[in-house]
Amino acid sequence: MQMLIDPALIIPNPNLSILDGGITASGWGNVRGDTISKMYFDALAKRYHFKLSDPIKDIPQEGLDAILYGTRGEPLQLRYEKAEGFGVIRREFEGVINNLERRYRETQSPSMRADIEECMSETPCPECGGRRLKKSALAVTVGGLNIAEFTELSVTKCLDFVNALELSEKESMIAAQILKEIRSRLSFLQSVGLGYLTLSRMAATLSGGESQRIRLATQIGSSLMGVLYILDEPSIGLHQRDNAKLLNTLRQLRDLGNTLIVVEHDEETMRAADYVVDIGPGAGVNGGRVVAAGSLEDICAVPESVTGQYLSGKKHIPIPSQRRKGNGKSLIIRGAAENNLKNIDVELPLGKLICVTGVSGSGKSSLINEILYKTLAVEKNRSKLRPGKCAGIEGMEAVDKVIALDQSPIGRTPRSNPATYTGAFNDIRDLFASTQDARLRGYGQGRFSFNVKGGRCEACSGDGLVKIEMHFLPDVYVPCDVCGGKRYNRETLEVRYKGKNIADVLDMTVEEACSFFANQQKILNKIQTLYDVGLGYVKLGQSSTTLSGGEAQRVKLATELSKRSTGSTVYVLDEPTTGLHIADVHKLIDILNRLTDAGNTVVVIEHNLDVIKVADHIIDLGPEGGDGGGTLVFAGTPEDCAACEESYTGQFLKPLLEEAAREEPEWTRNGN
Numbered sequence: 019m020q021m022l023i024d025p026a027l028i029i030p031n032p033n034l035s036i037l038d039g040g041i042t043a044s045g046w047g048n049v050r051g052d053t054i055s056k057m058y059f060d061a062l063a064k065r066y067h068f069k070l071s072d073p074i075k076d077i078p079q080e081g082l083d084a085i086l087y088g089t090r091g092e093p094l095q096l097r098y099e100k101a102e103g104f105g106v107i108r109r110e111f112e113g114v115i116n117n118l119e120r121r122y123r124e125t126q127s128p129s130m131r132a133d134i135e136e137c138m139s140e141t142p143c144p145e146c147g148g149r150r151l152k153k154s155a156l157a158v159t160v161g162g163l164n165i166a167e168f169t170e171l172s173v174t175k176c177l178d179f180v181n182a183l184e185l186s187e188k189e190s191m192i193a194a195q196i197l198k199e200i201r202s203r204l205s206f207l208q209s210v211g212l213g214y215l216t217l218s219r220m221a222a223t224l225s226g227g228e229s230q231r232i233r234l235a236t237q238i239g240s241s242l243m244g245v246l247y248i249l250d251e252p253s254i255g256l257h258q259r260d261n262a263k264l265l266n267t268l269r270q271l272r273d274l275g276n277t278l279i280v281v282e283h284d285e286e287t288m289r290a291a292d293y294v295v296d297i298g299p300g301a302g303v304n305g306g307r308v309v310a311a312g313s314l315e316d317i318c319a320v321p322e323s324v325t326g327q328y329l330s331g332k333k334h335i336p337i338p339s340q341r342r343k344g345n346g347k348s349l350i351i352r353g354a355a356e357n358n359l360k361n362i363d364v365e366l367p368l369g370k371l372i373c374v375t376g377v378s379g380s381g382k383s384s385l386i387n388e389i390l391y392k393t394l395a396v397e398k399n400r401s402k403l404r405p406g407k408c409a410g411i412e413g414m415e416a417v418d419k420v421i422a423l424d425q426s427p428i429g430r431t432p433r434s435n436p437a438t439y440t441g442a443f444n445d446i447r448d449l450f451a452s453t454q455d456a457r458l459r460g461y462g463q464g465r466f467s468f469n470v471k472g473g474r475c476e477a478c479s480g481d482g483l484v485k486i487e488m489h490f491l492p493d494v495y496v497p498c499d500v501c502g503g504k505r506y507n508r509e510t511l512e513v514r515y516k517g518k519n520i521a522d523v524l525d526m527t528v529e530e531a532c533s534f535f536a537n538q539q540k541i542l543n544k545i546q547t548l549y550d551v552g553l554g555y556v557k558l559g560q561s562s563t564t565l566s567g568g569e570a571q572r573v574k575l576a577t578e579l580s581k582r583s584t585g586s587t588v589y590v591l592d593e594p595t596t597g598l599h600i601a602d603v604h605k606l607i608d609i610l611n612r613l614t615d616a617g618n619t620v621v622v623i624e625h626n627l628d629v630i631k632v633a634d635h636i637i638d639l640g641p642e643g644g645d646g647g648g649t650l651v652f653a654g655t656p657e658d659c660a661a662c663e664e665s666y667t668g669q670f671l672k673p674l675l676e677e678a679a680r681e682e683p684e685w686t687r688n689g690n
């Protein structure tokens with residue numbers, strides 16, 4: 019693999035014209051006004067007979083080649099404005115791609131490199147076609163396959179291949195030991211639910227759950243005993259069907275004489291445990307104690323344990339009595355063919371809560387993240403992304419924007435925090451600037467920012483912390499000794515609102531801030547939603563780098579909830595329940611319902627049955643992972659999915675829906 023300039027990233031949307039900003043490469047985007055790039059494009063347009071207002075897809079191939087790869091020795095006539103009339107210079111054009119490559123080689127500036135890297139993607143090496151080996155090595159074959167062809171097979175296929183190998187007596191003797199090793203290692207991978215992975219799959223493209231399960235598979239083989247294994251949410255990304263396999267693997271390791279400590283929210287895993295430790299009872303400052311420890315029954319018997327209440331069924335996530343009908347419009351993805359998708363058409367009804375399901379590797383991320391999200395983002399948000407392969411998406415006019423709500427950190431620097439991210443901090447600074455104290459001293463709202471000079475402590479530039487470089491050891495951060503970690507200078511801290519200064523406010527939890535700002539509607543709107551999504555315990559000024567993935571995701575959800583909804587946004591979430599306790603899953607579902615009730619469309623990739631059962635519409639991919647997947651197994655309501663025998667998801671959904679129907683009297687259930 020090599021990082022090369024990718025034409026598809028220079029022109030992410032060929033329906034736009036050059037004037038519309040269709041060429042987004044670093045340094046070439048600005049063609050309004052008298053820029054150098056405009057001068058070149060004008061000259062190219064004249065030579066190759068196109069207009070800068072033409073959609074780029076209509077520019078003749080010869081012209082497009084010249085734009086990307088240059089005029090190859092033939093100079094252009096560049097016109098420039100002079101005091102009177104125009105001047106002309108003759109100059110050769112190197113082409114946007116060559117220009118980027120040259121600047122990438124020559125530049126010393128990291129930000130310019132980063133800028134140009136946005137137009138680069140990993141491309142198989144043209145020499146070996148991505149196979150990494152020389153021709154002579156590839157000439158050696160076993161059973162008709164060379165090593166590159168063999169490693170391109172999935173684990174399951176490799177096993178089939180090895181088992182079906184026909185060998186002569188002599189060959190068998192040589193290969194016996196090797197084949198035994200290969201067989202056992204491949205079956206370990208299969209037993210942790212990874213049979214769909216190809217052997218050559220690059221480690222960097224594996225999800226966290228996948229790599230953890232690979233490491234687990236290598237351990238089963240080692241037959242060690244007396245080892246303490248610590249696993250962090252190994253069930254992430256696993257379909258219920260494969261969860262059972264994983265649990266068996268864990269039991270096997272235990273029975274060999276080892277101890278396993280598993281951090282997990284998955285109900286089945288908790289039920290399979292010999293001993294459960296429940297920590298809480300709440301989150302953040304409200305947690306940190308052992309609430310209950312013992313067998314499952316012991317946990318259920320402790321009323322203070324939220325986990326116990328859900329496990330015993332005292333609390334549960336209800337199934338909605340009615341499924342939303344949607345707004346009648348839909349997006350239709352035509353000919354989806356990214357990764358393993360088998361040229362399928364998929365309809366997403368708008369205005370519904372849609373759940374995309376299927377075993378690991380069935381193609382969910384390929385369909386939703388690679389195709390749906392990226393296509394919409396390029397079309398609606400003008401993002402620079404390269405959408406996955408499909409023939410097109412119909413119905414996009416009914417959507418105004420797409421937003422991915424993932425668990426990546428909010429903001430890029432430690433300086434962002436819930437208050438800045440939600441925008442509440444702007445209003446808080448306005449409020450402080452409007453106090454009499456501030457007005458007497460002539461302080462504007464900029465005075466209360468820790469990002470600009472004026473009000474912040476200059477000893478730490480408003481960080482509150484000072485970095486001490488330790489040579490050979492990781493950097494150490496200590497509180498600034500000038501401001502004592504308060505981030506502002508003394509004068510700024512003398513300004514108070516209701517007795518609190520700006521540093522005190524940043525140190526408040528969301529819950530405290532909600533009552534402190536009860537009369538400040540604008541501020542309250544923004545922080546109330548943080549409270550609603552279950553973040554009452556987080557401090558307003560808590561640095562984004564210290565928030566967990568789940569917390570960051572909920573800050574993003576809260577921010578979306580506090581905006582005035584357009585009612586035609588598509589939200590995309592990839593396994594949002596990762597790392598969430600059942601009680602938090604419950605809250606998350608409430609938020610997704612609020613977004614959907616406002617008319618928006620919410621698309622969730624999820625294995626969690628509680629989320630699946632409350633969806634309005636299920637899209638089930640599969641039936642298997644990898645090559646055996648990539649088709650549409652089922653689409654429709656959860657009730658119909660439960661009745662669909664081909665759907666693995668349906669099989670696990672069925673008992674849940676039946677149980678709920680038994681519990682609730684007939685008349686509370688509607689329709690279905």
Ligand code: ADP
Binds near residue numbers: 377
């Ligand atoms: P899911 O989201 O349902 O787990 P994916 O869409 O991630 O499934 O994967 C579908 C198939 O494509 C799987 O066989 C997977 O191994 C393969 N795949 C996913 N990402 C890549 C990639 N970057 N390179 C090669 N193959 C990939």
Ligand code: ZN
Binds near residue numbers: 475498499501
């Ligand atoms: Zn300081």
